[in-house]
Amino acid sequence: MPTAQSETAENQALSVIGRPIPRVDGPLKVSGTATYTSDHNFPGMLYAVPVPSTIAKGTIAALDTSAAEKMPGVRAVFHRENIGRFFRVPPNDDFSIVIDENRPPFEDDTIRYYGQYVALTVADTLEQAQAAADAVKVTYDEETPDVRTKLTQEQEPKVGSQRGDATAAFNTAPIKVDQTYVTPAETHNPIELHATVAVWDGTRFTLYETTQSIKNHQLAVSAMLGVPPENVRIVSRFLGSGFGGKLWPWTHDVLTAAAARALNRPVKLVVDRKMMFQTVGHRPLTQQRIRLGATTNGKLVSTQHDSLNHSSILDDYDEGCAEATPHLYRCPNLRVTSGVVHLNVGTPTSMRGPGAVPGLFALESAMDELAVKLNIDPVELRLRNDTEIDEALNLPFTSRHLKECLTVGAEKFDWHQRTPAVGSMKKDGLIVGWGMAAATWIANRLDCEATIELKADGSVRVACGTQDIGTGTYTMLAQMVGEALGIDPDKIQVVLGDSALPTGPLSGGSMATASLVPAVLEAAKKASEKVQFAATAAGPFSGQSVANLIFSNGRIHRKDQSPSDGVPYEQVLQAAKVSSVSGSGSSKGDFTDALGITKPKLSSHSFGTQFVEVTWQPEIARLRVSRTLTVIDGGRIINPRTGRNQIEGAVVMGVGMALFEHTIYDDQHHGAPINSNLADYVVSTHADAPAMDVVFLDYPDTHLNAFGARGIGEIGLAGVAPAIASAVYHATGVRVRELPIRIEDLLG
Amino acid sequence: MQTFEFTRPSDVTSAATAAASAKTAQQGAEIRFIAGGTTLIDLMKLNVEQPHMLIDLNRLPLGDVETLPEGGLKIGAMVRNSDLAHHPAVLRYYPVLSQALLSGASAQLRNKATTSGNLLQRTRCMYFRDTTMPCNKREPGSGCGAINGANRMMAILGTSEHCIATNPSDMNVALTALEATIHIQNAQDTRSVPINEFYLLPGHTPQRETVLEPGDLITHVTLPAPAAGAKSLYLKLRDRASYEFALASAAVIVTVENNRINYARVALGGVGTKPWRSQEAEQALAGVTPSEDRFRAAAEAALQGARPQSQNGFKIELTKRCLTHALKLATQTA
Numbered sequence A: 001m002p003t004a005q006s007e008t009a010e011n012q013a014l015s016v017i018g019r020p021i022p023r024v025d026g027p028l029k030v031s032g033t034a035t036y037t038s039d040h041n042f043p044g045m046l047y048a049v050p051v052p053s054t055i056a057k058g059t060i061a062a063l064d065t066s067a068a069e070k071m072p073g074v075r076a077v078f079h080r081e082n083i084g085r086f087f088r089v090p091p092n093d094d095f096s097i098v099i100d101e102n103r104p105p106f107e108d109d110t111i112r113y114y115g116q117y118v119a120l121t122v123a124d125t126l127e128q129a130q131a132a133a134d135a136v137k138v139t140y141d142e143e144t145p146d147v148r149t150k151l152t153q154e155q156e157p158k159v160g161s162q163r164g165d166a167t168a169a170f171n172t173a174p175i176k177v178d179q180t181y182v183t184p185a186e187t188h189n190p191i192e193l194h195a196t197v198a199v200w201d202g203t204r205f206t207l208y209e210t211t212q213s214i215k216n217h218q219l220a221v222s223a224m225l226g227v228p229p230e231n232v233r234i235v236s237r238f239l240g241s242g243f244g245g246k247l248w249p250w251t252h253d254v255l256t257a258a259a260a261r262a263l264n265r266p267v268k269l270v271v272d273r274k275m276m277f278q279t280v281g282h283r284p285l286t287q288q289r290i291r292l293g294a295t296t297n298g299k300l301v302s303t304q305h306d307s308l309n310h311s312s313i314l315d316d317y318d319e320g321c322a323e324a325t326p327h328l329y330r331c332p333n334l335r336v337t338s339g340v341v342h343l344n345v346g347t348p349t350s351m352r353g354p355g356a357v358p359g360l361f362a363l364e365s366a367m368d369e370l371a372v373k374l375n376i377d378p379v380e381l382r383l384r385n386d387t388e389i390d391e392a393l394n395l396p397f398t399s400r401h402l403k404e405c406l407t408v409g410a411e412k413f414d415w416h417q418r419t420p421a422v423g424s425m426k427k428d429g430l431i432v433g434w435g436m437a438a439a440t441w442i443a444n445r446l447d448c449e450a451t452i453e454l455k456a457d458g459s460v461r462v463a464c465g466t467q468d469i470g471t472g473t474y475t476m477l478a479q480m481v482g483e484a485l486g487i488d489p490d491k492i493q494v495v496l497g498d499s500a501l502p503t504g505p506l507s508g509g510s511m512a513t514a515s516l517v518p519a520v521l522e523a524a525k526k527a528s529e530k531v532q533f534a535a536t537a538a539g540p541f542s543g544q545s546v547a548n549l550i551f552s553n554g555r556i557h558r559k560d561q562s563p564s565d566g567v568p569y570e571q572v573l574q575a576a577k578v579s580s581v582s583g584s585g586s587s588k589g590d591f592t593d594a595l596g597i598t599k600p601k602l603s604s605h606s607f608g609t610q611f612v613e614v615t616w617q618p619e620i621a622r623l624r625v626s627r628t629l630t631v632i633d634g635g636r637i638i639n640p641r642t643g644r645n646q647i648e649g650a651v652v653m654g655v656g657m658a659l660f661e662h663t664i665y666d667d668q669h670h671g672a673p674i675n676s677n678l679a680d681y682v683v684s685t686h687a688d689a690p691a692m693d694v695v696f697l698d699y700p701d702t703h704l705n706a707f708g709a710r711g712i713g714e715i716g717l718a719g720v721a722p723a724i725a726s727a728v729y730h731a732t733g734v735r736v737r738e739l740p741i742r743i744e745d746l747l748g
Numbered sequence B: 001m002q003t004f005e006f007t008r009p010s011d012v013t014s015a016a017t018a019a020a021s022a023k024t025a026q027q028g029a030e031i032r033f034i035a036g037g038t039t040l041i042d043l044m045k046l047n048v049e050q051p052h053m054l055i056d057l058n059r060l061p062l063g064d065v066e067t068l069p070e071g072g073l074k075i076g077a078m079v080r081n082s083d084l085a086h087h088p089a090v091l092r093y094y095p096v097l098s099q100a101l102l103s104g105a106s107a108q109l110r111n112k113a114t115t116s117g118n119l120l121q122r123t124r125c126m127y128f129r130d131t132t133m134p135c136n137k138r139e140p141g142s143g144c145g146a147i148n149g150a151n152r153m154m155a156i157l158g159t160s161e162h163c164i165a166t167n168p169s170d171m172n173v174a175l176t177a178l179e180a181t182i183h184i185q186n187a188q189d190t191r192s193v194p195i196n197e198f199y200l201l202p203g204h205t206p207q208r209e210t211v212l213e214p215g216d217l218i219t220h221v222t223l224p225a226p227a228a229g230a231k232s233l234y235l236k237l238r239d240r241a242s243y244e245f246a247l248a249s250a251a252v253i254v255t256v257e258n259n260r261i262n263y264a265r266v267a268l269g270g271v272g273t274k275p276w277r278s279q280e281a282e283q284a285l286a287g288v289t290p291s292e293d294r295f296r297a298a299a300e301a302a303l304q305g306a307r308p309q310s311q312n313g314f315k316i317e318l319t320k321r322c323l324t325h326a327l328k329l330a331t332q333t334a
């Protein structure tokens, strides 16, 4: 371990990019002074509590609010008849406004999922509002809900990608794997609950929101409220994480806004943990059939990936399980399809690595089964099927180093020590299983604008209408601006989380970091040009031609001077009697390529491998994940500290996905997600976190942006579950194809 | 949550007297004692418990652990779980109790939780805790949600067609193996009840969980002197590595002399509707030479009467492995 001193010395040698500086917002967070959404309080603020339906299918027969209305402190009880009008978000296919649950709250009296809001109480205190919500009497005409976990195809499946003749090639392949894999409904459980604090000033709304996308929130919520977007300001300064669950608005947002408007008072609504399992999305159940055909030396000749996932009754949420399948390996014949099955469940939504994460559990588990069948080492099997080009798009990759992820990972993990026979490895009296899987995730950018202000007091302010969802965006931006201007990141004030700022990217799809780079570089260039200009007006460079001046390391100097002989920019601004100068940058994204809306020029993805060790004690059926190694080809890493943190967090989440997490919809009891709390919905604890090693290959992907940076929020989860399943097979001989892997699967 | 009155008596008699007017001391009690509050407050927030009055026991002089002259231990009702787990006498003479306590909940909860509160902690059955669901324990006659619902965590021993709820406590399993006695005081008198008679099987009345009557206050728990040379151990199996209730657990106390087991106490957790003493296992162990086969035979005997539900059949095998392994570990160290 390097000492603190040597670490500092090492850091100084690095440029700002790539330096493992601590989070700039760390002190605020550990001292409890970072203002999260539900920390916002206003004079006269009221509290709202939704009344959730206690059936998953049927209609409201009667809604009796009379008792609730008379309770102490109660200001209003809203429902379909008195809330006013909500509108739907305009349907579109260009990603311009996104919402997963399309039906606004209270639109009709039909209940389509358990927990659907049927009323909203507003009172002086949270306790009063809660008591009133409990006192609202709802009677239902209940029908039998459909919350089945065995999915059957509803319509013709949608073909996602196709090449060659996958069926024919499969039929004649000498080696075949044909298996179905299931991943359960999983519920996002960020510690911070969803919340809205709505303030209405008679014309405009200010909504303090738990959102991963302030800009989309502004557009979607204003559309639903039927007001111009400029009349809705969204603020989200800090997020206690979202994992995708906070990307798009949910029904509580507009309810809170409408209540604030109707009562002309600020209103706070915090979605409780139980409701988090009902009304704010989840990763849907997926059922995926994988058919692999291969030659006897392990070359894939056919890949078929047919997936189904559940969605809600009104929404067509397609998880996109085969997202990674077409480009991960070389294979001449391929066909991937998807289908949606509409059930009485809340609308699913993106959860960390949507599509690829459940999809890779299936594909990489099938690859592991193929390796076993062929008696080929699983790393070797992947190496044999590596590809130079994305065969789905018939395009080269911007930067693909999967091969190196495989070889470096194998080397660091001591993979050559692995003996393939089931249960053949032991350590400290325990059986040890080793498994691995490959991982991949999209690498794209979104549209972005940013403004940088250089001030005469020596400080720098960078503003962007994006948000930090806990991943470190404040820190990334300070580093990027610091790098661009040659200024210490300490001096840079980062302002995010307000829709009044220049339009920034949403925090999803691992795209925020990469999206920021071009806009920030342009803004930095323009701002520094303005300082150059100011320098020609007064001070030592007065009267010089701008063309002779240069801005570097935070100073203005002549081209023939070294920066250290130049003048600090603040002195230039002071001499020119200017308070500040600013520059704006903007860039177009390429995410529409990934959506198939526009045509890409190159295939742009991150890659990785994950190696896992599990220990197995058959005598007490105890399985634990003891060690992991993740190798990431995720472009240039801006901050290895926050970067590593992303990967480790994903690995811990992956342990939960593989072994614990599972939302149970109770078909015998009104279709309720019955384990809707953190005791019965089991997630990893610290004690479940294995020893984790993370390696970043750090190859800049300069096609994506000048720094070569990609996002890494999701790739760390992509291969964990299949690697664990592979290790479990190696330890126990049991192939579990339905997550989570539970004790009862392994008891024999 | 309902509004309630709150009182804070400073002596046991007034606490017991204040509670005497309640109609029941079981599910639905309008007057409740509050100790650490880690069970009760949760259930009040869920509207599962709706007492009109809370009597706070935190000022009562019941917070001590004392060694008894005849060699046993007296544990005050208000001794915190963490203090008890780390008490030198417990560590030395009753390690099974310390291990059981430390395997439960989290450090923060154990700092709040008390001996009497832990004895009376309620089942974690998801249907019991959700007032929109049927539950015979919470609302007699409404049906049992768990039997045809999510029953993976539920009991396999001591169940009835009316209730299959597990007693979730770890501490209680150890206390059962240790043959603890529970001491109760009410406005009139005091009495003591062996732990194995303290809990009731659900039968037709799952709402009645213990022998407690209105006004009964647990003052302390006593443990008999430890058997000479006894080795004891608690083994808890669960899905994740910590902070989860047991799928199966075993508390074992054994003495081995001349390569024969001459004293064995066995209790199981996570599988019974009450902390499950297994005299069947104890008999199977009596006088035998310790061996894996004998342990397994004892485990088979313990699970003889097990009745699984649709999702928890695996608990039978899991509990057998748990008990077999616990006995193996306990006798290894013997």
Ligand SMILES: Cc1cc2nc3c(=O)[nH]c(=O)nc-3n(C[C@H](O)[C@H](O)[C@H](O)COP(=O)(O)OP(=O)(O)OC[C@H]3O[C@@H](n4cnc5c(N)ncnc54)[C@H](O)[C@@H]3O)c2cc1C
Pocket: A679, B032, B033, B034, B035, B036, B037, B038, B039, B040, B041, B042, B057, B077, B081, B103, B104, B105, B106, B109, B112, B113, B114, B115, B116, B117, B118, B119, B120, B121, B168, B169, B170, B171, B216, B217, B218, B219, B243, B244, B245, B246
């Ligand atoms: C998240 C979580 C996880 C947990 N995990 C575990 C676990 O893994 N293993 C485990 O064993 N436990 C676990 N527990 C339960 C915990 O051990 C109990 O909540 C705790 O022991 C209860 O003690 P208390 O003092 O807080 O009880 P309280 O909540 O104060 O009281 C519980 C009940 O006992 C009654 N009562 C208390 N004292 C007396 C008395 N002297 N006389 C008569 N009646 C009395 C009260 O009226 C109430 O009905 C967990 C709890 C939580 C919240």
Ligand code: SF4
Pocket: B123, B125, B126, B127, B128, B134, B135, B136, B137, B138, B143, B144, B145, B146, B147, B162, B163, B164, B165, B206
């Ligand atoms: S098992 Fe018991 S506590 Fe659970 S629902 Fe059935 S009756 Fe209620």
